[in-house]
Amino acid sequence: MTKSTDARPIRVGVIADQTGALSFIGTANANVARMVIGDINAKGGLLGRPVELYLEDGASNDDVAARKAAKLVEQDHVDVIFGGIYSSTRQAIKGPAVVEGRTLYIYPEQYEGQEADPLVFCTGPVPAQQVDPFIPWLMQKTGAKRFYLPSADYIWPRVMNARVKEVVRANGGTIVGEEYFPLDHTDYRATVEKINASRADVVFNTTVPPGVAAFLERLHASGFSGRGGQLVCTYFDENFLNMVPAAHVEGMYSCLDYYQGIGDPFSQKLLAQYNSLYPGHAMFTGGSACSGLYRGLRLWAAAVTEAGSLTQANVIAALDHAHIADGPGGSATMVPGQHHARMSMYIAQSRAGRFEIVKSLGPIDPKEQQVGAATASASSGNRTAAAG
Numbered sequence: 001m002t003k004s005t006d007a008r009p010i011r012v013g014v015i016a017d018q019t020g021a022l023s024f025i026g027t028a029n030a031n032v033a034r035m036v037i038g039d040i041n042a043k044g045g046l047l048g049r050p051v052e053l054y055l056e057d058g059a060s061n062d063d064v065a066a067r068k069a070a071k072l073v074e075q076d077h078v079d080v081i082f083g084g085i086y087s088s089t090r091q092a093i094k095g096p097a098v099v100e101g102r103t104l105y106i107y108p109e110q111y112e113g114q115e116a117d118p119l120v121f122c123t124g125p126v127p128a129q130q131v132d133p134f135i136p137w138l139m140q141k142t143g144a145k146r147f148y149l150p151s152a153d154y155i156w157p158r159v160m161n162a163r164v165k166e167v168v169r170a171n172g173g174t175i176v177g178e179e180y181f182p183l184d185h186t187d188y189r190a191t192v193e194k195i196n197a198s199r200a201d202v203v204f205n206t207t208v209p210p211g212v213a214a215f216l217e218r219l220h221a222s223g224f225s226g227r228g229g230q231l232v233c234t235y236f237d238e239n240f241l242n243m244v245p246a247a248h249v250e251g252m253y254s255c256l257d258y259y260q261g262i263g264d265p266f267s268q269k270l271l272a273q274y275n276s277l278y279p280g281h282a283m284f285t286g287g288s289a290c291s292g293l294y295r296g297l298r299l300w301a302a303a304v305t306e307a308g309s310l311t312q313a314n315v316i317a318a319l320d321h322a323h324i325a326d327g328p329g330g331s332a333t334m335v336p337g338q339h340h341a342r343m344s345m346y347i348a349q350s351r352a353g354r355f356e357i358v359k360s361l362g363p364i365d366p367k368e369q370q371v372g373a374a375t376a377s378a379s380s381g382n383r384t385a386a387a388g
Contacts, residue, residue, distance in 0.1 A: 015083030020060025108292030246353035
């Protein structure tokens with residue numbers, strides 16, 4: 001592809017929660033961004049131009065993330081934005097970045113699906129890749145029928161639970177309880193009493209930090225798992241395991257696109273590179289959006305290379321079918337028209353403070369809706385990529 005004659009560095013904005021309740025995740029995301037951008041520049045950049053990383057701290061706060069997104073668009077004039085963990089944060093970033101700034105936005109976290117803005121691409125798993133294959137497998141393996149759904153009160157748990165209820169009932173199970181709490185709720189005594197009184201076989205948990213540790217502690221103390229109950233938390237990964245005592249999550253099932261125990265050569269090489277560059281507690285994991293961020297950066301870079309420029313329409317057209325042969329957990333491909341990626345999925349179980357893979361599900365389609373064409377705002381006519 002012909003190199004661009006524009007000498008300006010290509011500008012990549014990343015919003016990572018490096019402080020606050022999600023700092024153990026955001027620090028790892030910031031590390032991934034540095035690592036991938038460093039690798040790209042070590043090989044000559046993109047289109048013969050260096051890539052500059054504009055890294056902002058979302059501070060685990062949606063209002064802060066929105067302000068940082070506005071800064072990246074209005075002051076830094078970035079060509080693309082990545083970042084966000086909570087779905088509410090995605091929406092906070094989307095306002096100034098996409099709706100107002102007409103900037104390409106790539107969301108890297110596993111989430112509830114249904115995002116269909118023409119300027120948004122998603123590179124983490126969605127319910128069709130987590131709930132749909134996992135729950136029938138769990139019910140068949142364990143004989144579980146009765147599900148209780150303790151949840152944080154925001155969009156991801158509510159949409160996930162709707163899918164969980166649908167799949168559980170389709171497979172002959174029942175929902176014996178469903179509750180929603182503020183993200184920082186910590187008193188789960190009454191809920192755990194209800195769980196045990198309901199004779200639930202499975203607790204499908206979507207409480208999140210900072211409150212999740214208190215819930216897991218209370219559930220463990222009640223003896224739920226010791227009596228044969230199954231604990232499920234699809235987003236849990238090695239970073240989350242680090243924040244709670246191993247005994248509190250012993251036997252927990254999770255379903256993600258990547259775990260550190262995946263043995264393919266590229267995944268192991270990638271993990272070794274990350275650990276060498278960034279030793280410490282902020283690990284390269286799946287549920288913490290590291291795998292989705294790596295995948296998103298590489299898919300975007302492949303799209304820019306194919307497009308041969310940063311012209312927004314051309315980058316979007318290339319990203320719509322972008323493919324990487326190597327990535328964490330395996331290859332990945334954007335499903336044309338859906339703005340979501342086909343990726344390999346895995347079921348893992350926590351044993352002695354580590355996740356062990358118990359089932360490789362293979363590549364799974366996101367099965368998301370078709371996305372319409374992007375339209376540029378009047379103010380974005382001369383701006384490239386999604387810098388709007």
